[in-house]
Amino acid sequence: MDSPKRTEIGDLGEFGLIEQIKKGVVIHHASTYKGIGDDAAVVDGGLHHKKLISTDMLLEGIHFDLSYMPLTHLGYKAVTVNVSDIAAMNGIPKQMTISLGLSNRMSVEAVEALYEGIHAAAKDYQIDIVGGDTTSSRSGLVISITLIGELTPDNIVYRNGAKEGDIICLSGDIGGAYMGLQILEREKEVFKSDPNMQPKLDKYPYIVGRQLRPKARMDVIYELGDLDILPTSMIDVSDGLASEILHLCRQSQKGACIYEDKLPIEKETFETAAEFNMDPNTAALNGGEDYELLFTIGQKDYEKIKNHDDITTIGYIHSSDLGEVMVTNNKNTVELTAQGWAHF
């Protein structure tokens, strides 16, 4: 007898698997405006509003390492990653559900520390915790959060609205969270080989903070509203800038050109990359978890934003046959490639 066919998930890859899953999806309701394929789903929310739905699952050993991730920070970050998805649709977070799988290694005090971070985030982002599920886990800690956001129908920003000539903008700076992770991993190894060694994190306060305590850029959303700028497309930088630019371009059916010398990289990120003999631009382009916002604006809005302290214009949108490219510091033009995560 032939044994049944077995294809490894790794052979198909993350995006292949998601494509496979999407195939079977059927939309029954007119109240579903946008399903899978953007930062959040969009559903009917009544006369003047639409609702956004975003969800993220974080698993111990995959997304976080409790040996250096304090539980309070983890709780805050678990909320942040969802808020960042709602922000990327130009929405305002409103309600969330928190589901936890708790291993019996965790004490009540540990759960309280986790919730301290969740509550702090709920306060900062003004989100109501409306439900959830708490169960035990045979393996590690599992955190699954679903966040409901809201916006007025005219204000939705999808990934697919970039137009030729639009200017590509990026909030904050990038690559820091990735370099922070390298430091934490290095100090963990040092500690494992000699538990009397104290981790040396003091030298890297900014990038370690970027990894452990990222903030979703709701401030940018509010400010864009104040400036009367409606981005033509937007996505949050969770997987790395290059990958996110490719998403925007593919969904908008456009190409993009960015400039290496425009990439906003903090001094500490830059210096730490050098310490690791790594090109800081690699960290900036392919390091994830910065949770900054990448968005495109029409040229008419450029004046409003060009001198902004915390928003950098890094390039522009062109036609799809010109591809997605970066002009390097020495004026070469190279193709942008994504290095998505490869957990499988």
Place this chain on the structure above:
Amino acid sequence: MDSPKRTEIGDLGEFGLIEQIKKGVVIHHASTYKGIGDDAAVVDGGLHHKKLISTDMLLEGIHFDLSYMPLTHLGYKAVTVNVSDIAAMNGIPKQMTISLGLSNRMSVEAVEALYEGIHAAAKDYQIDIVGGDTTSSRSGLVISITLIGELTPDNIVYRNGAKEGDIICLSGDIGGAYMGLQILEREKEVFKSDPNMQPKLDKYPYIVGRQLRPKARMDVIYELGDLDILPTSMIDVSDGLASEILHLCRQSQKGACIYEDKLPIEKETFETAAEFNMDPNTAALNGGEDYELLFTIGQKDYEKIKNHDDITTIGYIHSSDLGEVMVTNNKNTVELTAQGWAHF
């Protein structure tokens, strides 16, 4: 130095932990009508509707055992448990997000089988899959589903609306899913001791089906609508009838009296309990996962329902100082006690 205080989750218990968690919850938005504490949360959904949000997390080794749970059934059941929560609020399911943590033991074909069940349930219950998160898991399979439902504001049924004199109704029959689980566990042990033995499940088609392929009772919700009956309170039977009656009574600040001889128990459930030397009423009162609906109605509605094939009236609501009791077959009155799950 004193070591930090450590309280085991098991010492606090499930409900203690949830109480602890609820303490820190602050509600910021007027659009949040009902947070933690019912089958689903209720939030604003516009002029004529409200939205319901329900979420459930299922973990391998805790909630299911892949050695006897076919993945297709598991996918269907994962949706069912959420639909049942929306049904228990008298709502209609509309959209859901599916988050999966997949171990590398799972093949693409296995994920497809899981999704086959999810898609079948989405079709049967008319739900749009609008998003989710797919990641790898170092340990077992993790399924987290959040379901958005809808209803008109006048139709919400909470757990806390039962009035003295109301009649307690139960859809379908109970105890079957629990006895089905006993059979599956027994046959697993037999198989483990001798892999040449084939599991003997043919004798128990009904109860094994109740465990592996439960259906949420949306049909009851539609029928109650047709009969113009708005229950005064409702909950789904996921943890066991006794536990659910206590929930309704505590939240309504009432007591209840049910009759042992009214408990709807199928012949196969009854006979299998006998085979295990177990009181079938214990399975009915404390066995979970039947996903039937327990609800109370005003006496004015009794005539509409008294001859219903699939709804049984099992008792009535009385004042809280009379407690929650059951009149046994030999006319004794005993106190109802809950045996919730004790995963921790």
